[in-house]
Each structure stands twice: as C-alpha cells, then as structure tokens.
Amino acid sequence: MIARLDQAWKMFWFKRQHWHPLGLIRIVLAYRAIKRYIPEATGFVRKELHVDPAHFFDNVGSTLAIVPYPPSQSAMPILTYGLYLSALLAMVGFFTRTSLAILGLGLLYAYSGHAMRVGFNHQNAMILQVFLILALAPGSKAWSLDRLLAIARFSWKRKAKPLQRPGLLRIARHMQGPAVPRWGLQLILALFVVVYTGAGVSKLRYSGYQWYDGQTLAYYLDGTHQAEKKISQPFFADPAYADAFPWKDDVGLVDHSYGNYSHPIFKEKLNYAWFFAAVSIATLLLELVAIVVYISPEIRNLYLLSAMAMHLSIGFAMNLSFSEYRLLILLLLSYPVLWMQITWPIRKLLKRQSLTPA
Amino acid sequence: MGVEDFPLTCAGMFAQQITPQTPRYAFQLTGDDGLGGQPRLVPFRDIGASKRSFFVHAYGSASPNTCHTYFYNDTPEAFSARMSDWLTGFMNTWKRKHADQEAPQRLTLWLEQIYPERGEPIPVLHYRAKDKAVELKPKVQWPAGLVEENEKAED
Numbered sequence: 001m002i003a004r005l006d007q008a009w010k011m012f013w014f015k016r017q018h019w020h021p022l023g024l025i026r027i028v029l030a031y032r033a034i035k036r037y038i039p040e041a042t043g044f045v046r047k048e049l050h051v052d053p054a055h056f057f058d059n060v061g062s063t064l065a066i067v068p069y070p071p072s073q074s075a076m077p078i079l080t081y082g083l084y085l086s087a088l089l090a091m092v093g094f095f096t097r098t099s100l101a102i103l104g105l106g107l108l109y110a111y112s113g114h115a116m117r118v119g120f121n122h123q124n125a126m127i128l129q130v131f132l133i134l135a136l137a138p139g140s141k142a143w144s145l146d147r148l149l150a151i152a153r154f155s156w157k158r159k160a161k162p163l164q165r166p167g168l169l170r171i172a173r174h175m176q177g178p179a180v181p182r183w184g185l186q187l188i189l190a191l192f193v194v195v196y197t198g199a200g201v202s203k204l205r206y207s208g209y210q211w212y213d214g215q216t217l218a219y220y221l222d223g224t225h226q227a228e229k230k231i232s233q234p235f236f237a238d239p240a241y242a243d244a245f246p247w248k249d250d251v252g253l254v255d256h257s258y259g260n261y262s263h264p265i266f267k268e269k270l271n272y273a274w275f276f277a278a279v280s281i282a283t284l285l286l287e288l289v290a291i292v293v294y295i296s297p298e299i300r301n302l303y304l305l306s307a308m309a310m311h312l313s314i315g316f317a318m319n320l321s322f323s324e325y326r327l328l329i330l331l332l333l334s335y336p337v338l339w340m341q342i343t344w345p346i347r348k349l350l351k352r353q354s355l356t357p358a
Numbered sequence: 359m360g361v362e363d364f365p366l367t368c369a370g371m372f373a374q375q376i377t378p379q380t381p382r383y384a385f386q387l388t389g390d391d392g393l394g395g396q397p398r399l400v401p402f403r404d405i406g407a408s409k410r411s412f413f414v415h416a417y418g419s420a421s422p423n424t425c426h427t428y429f430y431n432d433t434p435e436a437f438s439a440r441m442s443d444w445l446t447g448f449m450n451t452w453k454r455k456h457a458d459q460e461a462p463q464r465l466t467l468w469l470e471q472i473y474p475e476r477g478e479p480i481p482v483l484h485y486r487a488k489d490k491a492v493e494l495k496p497k498v499q500w501p502a503g504l505v506e507e508n509e510k511a512e513d
Contacts, residue, residue: 047406050454055407055447057415059364108365115364116415118408125365199369206423207375215377224378233409234382234472236374241420247434247494249469249482251383252420255374256410 012294013186016179023093023142023176025188025331026100026134029127030091032327033103037124038083041110042076048113049073061112065105069113082106090131093144097135104131123324126191130328133191137184143175186294189332193290196307200287211284214276221266221276221317225257233259261319286310297334301341304329362414362425370425382473385409388501389462392486397501400462405451416444438483438492441467445485445492463487466498 048070056062056069071079083106089099107128111121134140141147151174203211210216219225225234234257241252286306293300308329311322362368390397402409413419418429418437429436445465453461465485471477479500484493 050451051405052447052450052454054443055451060366061364112364117411118406119410120362120364120367122367122369122371125367129365195367195369198367199371199373202368202370202373202425206370206373206425210375211373216372216375219376219378219380220372225376234384235409235413236376237381237383238421239381244420245432245437248417248420248432248437249480251381251469251471253383253413253417253469254419254421255424255426256413257374257376257382258372 013183014181017139017182017185018176018179019336020139020142020180020182020185021331022134022137022139022184023144025130025328026093026096026140027091027143028327028331029130029134030087030100030103032127032324033087033107033131034084034091037107037127038080038087041107041114041124042080042083044114044118045070045079045110046076048117049076051117056113056116059112059115061108061115065109065112067109069109069116079106079110083110093141093146096141096144096146100131100135100140104128104135107131122195123322126195126328127324129191130188133184133187137187138180139177139182139184142177147175147177185332188328189293189300192307192328192332193293196287196290200284200290203284203287212277212281214273214278214280217280217283218271218273218276220258220260221262222271223262223267225259225262263317263319266317283310297337298341301333301338304333361427368425373425379474381471384470384472385412386468386470386479388466388468388504390464390466391462392464392488397466397504398462399504400452400465405448405455407448407451412444416440434494438494441483441485442490442492446490449487461487466496468500 049072051070053068053070062069083103086099086102086106089095090103107124111124111128114121115125207216235253236255236257237251238254239252241254242250244252290303290307293303308326311326311329315321362370385402387400387402388397389400402412414426418427418432418440422428422430429440449461449465464487467482467485468479469482470479481496481498482494484496484498485491486493
C-alpha cells in the first residue's frame, strides 16, 4: 500500500511530459509583463517614493525581496529598466532562468510594497509566483533562444545536422525540448487549486453555512452596498463584538466591505432570494472541488472552463474582470484534449453512420 | 494561517457574511493646530494610503473570525503604540508631500455610522504630533459645519 502511494506520489510530480505548455506560458506572461505588469508595478512604486519608511509594514514579499522599501529615487531606473530587460530576455528565452527569477523577484518587490500601504492585488500575486516557478521548473526553456543555441552547439560539436531535413514537426520537437518531469505544471495548477479552494474554505470559515443563503451575494449585487454612495470605504461591524475592545470603539468593527459595481439587472429583474442562494451554492461548490484538476486532462479542461465561466459572470455582474486568471486558464487548457472533447459528438455520429448498414 | 500576507492569500474576498441589516461605518480623520483652532479634514488619500491598509496593519478587527488582522491579547497600550506609529508615518509623509502647507499639530480619528442610519461621528483617538502621544476616546464633538470626507469606495 505504502509502495503504491509512494509510486503515485512520484508519478504525480515526476511523470515525464513532452508537450507541456511551460514555454508558451513563459512567452505570453513575459510579453504581458512588458505591456501591463511592469508599467503598473513601477507606477505604484513611483507613487510611494515620498512615503516615510515607517509607514510600511513587512509582509512575506518584502521579506523575500530583501531590498528595503521604498527604494531611493536614484534606484528607480535600475528597477524599471532591470524589469523590462528581464521580461524581454524571459520572453525570447535568453538567460531564461536568470531572467525569470529577476522578473519574478522584481515584481514581488514592487507589488509587495503596494500591498503594505494600499491593497492586496490577488491576480498579480499569482502571476509573479508563476514566474518564480518557471525560473526553476524543467521545461520552461521550451521555444527559447537558449534552446536554439543549445541545438546549434550540439550540432557543431557532433558535426551532426539535426535540422538537416527541417520539417515543421521536427523543428517543433527540437524547440519544445526533451520530455521533462511535470512538477512545474503541477505547481502552477496548485496555485489555482489553493486560491480557489481557499476562497471556498474562507466563505465557510468566516460565514459558516450562512454563505449558502445568498444574502452576502445579494448585498453586493442588488445595490444594497451602494446605499451610502460616495462614502469613503465602508467597514462593517458585528454587534456581538461591540464589547471586545471597549477602549477602542464600542461598535465591534470587523472588516471592510467592497465597493464593486453591480449590474442593474440584479436589482431590477433578478432580485430574488432563491437566485442569489443558487448562485452562492454553485460558486461555493465550484471553489471547493478545485482539486479535481489533477484527475485527468479532460476533467481539468472542464473545471478550468467552468472557472472561466465564473470569472466572466463576475466580470459582467461586478465589473471585476480577473483578466489574469482568465489568461492563465487559457494557457493551462489542454487543447488536443479539448479538440477531442468538442468533436466527440461529431465523431460518435460519424461512427454510428458508418456502422449503419446501407 | 487564514490571514493574508502578500503574495500568499486565503482568498477571503466577499467571504464575510453581510446582510442588509449589518451596520456599517466609515473612518474620518481631522487635523487642527491643537490650540482650539478650526479643524479640517485630512483625507487618507492625501498621502495615497488606503483605509483598508490602515485597518489591516494598525487598527485590527474586533473579531478573530477575519482573514485580515486580529491582534490577539490586544491592550490599550499596544493599540496606542500601533496608532502612534501609523499616524507618525502618516504625518511624516504628509509633510513631505505638502511642504508648502502648515501641518496639523493634532489629528483626531473618528468613526461614523453610515448604515442603517447616519450617526454623529464618534471620536476614537487624538494624536499629538509634538510628542507622538495618543489619547484614546477623547471627549470631543464632531466640529460643527465640517462636512465628512466623501470619496468613492475602494473596490
């Protein structure tokens, strides 16, 4: 039994994969870093340059990044150009792992400073962890300049000509590289599993089974939370804790609420308790079963597409796009398997027709 | 476990139970010269700080059932020290950013009920810039004629 478990554990992390998406993830996210993450992150840091260092509180990110926050004005060009250069090199795949590590740590530094004083950016927290995983994971050099140079070096040393008959598939095989242990992909999926499961568990942990009743969702969607429009950041209280710290306040302030947009349809046409309860239960179930992504590529696809539908719904209802989660979902789908899933009814129909006697 | 610490998250967004009956409040910060002069609003956003961050890192939740910070065994002394640190950082930053303006010598933090009905802001503390001292629950009233800080709620 233990031997089988041990074998399953090893297979889970170290089973070799040839056609993995790590190269594609690296290229797309590094490009995205140039277009979005770096301007955003350095913009945050630039705004914080004048802030008294005493106003920052340590977090895991700042501790890992080591460099004190905020940086000096003179260090800003180093941070900015260093990030752009590392993203460019990560994208083309030159000094790939070093570039990914610098990019991941640089973004960790910039965003953790923002998290100390302003807010926690959940999407970018996940993306920068993906960069750090890619910096170490086997297979992230797929489709890189490093790989191309390695092929050329190998050919020159052996006087071999691997690309002598350069068919497209042959070139693709070389650029993809050898089969590698799949722990990189499993770890990136783990980020999703932890965040989604955490979201489900948090709802149960902080609200108990009451979250099922849909009142919280109704609060954020039917316009109740906007009753006090233009009021600066509301906080909510639980009168049960009014006496918890009587020297602080007598109201029992518990946490902040959100000031999201809500689509008018939820106030005008779908303002039913049963509707909000049904959506709450569906959301909770989807979040709690995230671990099914590891069962098979087919189930992973189904789960990720369901998560995509959830994010698109949230985008429509609350104008919270979760664009980076959606991008990662698109990169993690198994497209050959998806093609088989989509064409399955057609193939079945054709097979039935071919078996039908003329 | 269960507390957000960048970049690690327990994804507690929208997880706290809120109903239409849940009372809601807003922080207000005013500043004056400490000598009886007319107080004025000192918006948090003046120095780019968020009220969420203030709550998470300095104020703390009254309930341990939160994915943000709950200070176990909190005491008036520990709370005052946190408030003093945060408001000192706030004032230092404010002075750097508004070098051409006269800085307030005393800050007052208020908590105002905004739902289910609007209430008169209640004073939480005074902070004196001179010696960084904090006085909890001072006996003062919201300055007549001062309009509360209105800004868009953070998403």
